[in-house]
Amino acid sequence: MSTRRRGEELEQAILHAAAEELRESGYAEMTMDRVAARAGTNKNAIYRRWPHRAALGIAAYRHLSDAVMPNPDTGTLRGDALEMLRQANQTWSSPHGTVLRDLLAAAADDPTLLDLIRERSGADTMDRAWLTMLERAVARGEAPPTAVHPRVATTPIMLLRAEYAMRGFPSVPDEVLVEIIDEVFLPLVRGRAHP
């Protein structure tokens, strides 16, 4: 009858189905049977491509996130940083973010998978964005050149992540974001002027 799908075509269909399940119900509900049914195939086809559920979940995640990478330019370092942090907070507290956190938890004991997640979640791109933001601040004379450092750039995001790990998940309140910037990030940037 209808031509039987193969290779690339089938693979895309499976990924699409898995992504839909992720979007609608989250990782916990993304069962292998449901994905197979939704893709109009069976678990065999899936297990031939991915060794287990977690791998499929991670592979499917990229179909969700179009990774809207913000690049705010408010004129001040404080404004830019707050804006980026707020954006990150919004992403992490959205359904997307919930899925991402669940995937992280599921892959927590497998470094291979963790790398895959980092790759697909756009974390590296995010880190670069913070660095260029710092460079702009240096150009404006708002920050010392020594402030352009990976650890400095990633600190606010790291703190936000840790905040998520501690609390439950509604989302981190804005006061906390402001505090991260005003009490940690900006003092840190200033402090790097005088070694």
Place this chain on the structure above:
Amino acid sequence: MSTRRRGEELEQAILHAAAEELRESGYAEMTMDRVAARAGTNKNAIYRRWPHRAALGIAAYRHLSDAVMPNPDTGTLRGDALEMLRQANQTWSSPHGTVLRDLLAAAADDPTLLDLIRERSGADTMDRAWLTMLERAVARGEAPPTAVHPRVATTPIMLLRAEYAMRGFPSVPDEVLVEIIDEVFLPLVRGRAHP
């Protein structure tokens, strides 16, 4: 025959059995049937006390951790901070830490349980220790009084935590700890001198 255990006595037996399972095989292997068998009872007695596996795991965790809280006094802020961070890294990379991380992952969607974990994991005590360490540095004239701030005190630990979330689990290499102190914590403390 032998007098049947009840109430408090039985409860302790269950917690002890669960803790042993946690120590020997980790949270993933701590199955309800095994705990029941090891405690010489059955699942009924467990489910009458804790609603689900995660709750039992968290309750049992306190039997593991004797919470060795370090209070180093090396004479310098840098020395103290590094020591505390190293201690934390060691704890988190030990079997204990693995259990704790697994519990965190399991409770990640239940704020009630997260609070319980924070309580039992000695996180608050740890935070206080960092604060008093900062106060000592202020007394020595090594840090400005404005550096004594909760966000400042918790930053290194938060960064370490986030580091764990990103990588797999062997343990965080010492260079990273040094970098957290030298490139973030100390500059931050300095930077808080000049608002």
Place this chain on the structure above:
DNA sequence: CTCGTAAGGTACGTCGCGTACCCTATAGGG
């Protein structure tokens, strides 16, 4: 002594992962 409460024993429903087996279409080479 009796009666409610809690423990013991056991079996079961359910769910979801991962696997096994066998059949069927299809692509690609001879």
Place this chain on the structure above:
DNA sequence: CCCTATAGGGTACGCGACGTACCTTACGAG
């Protein structure tokens, strides 16, 4: 143009583990 290796389809199942149901048995308080 056929034929065979390969991959997809269908289905069933083993298994582990959670959580529940139901009955029986000890214990302690009145």
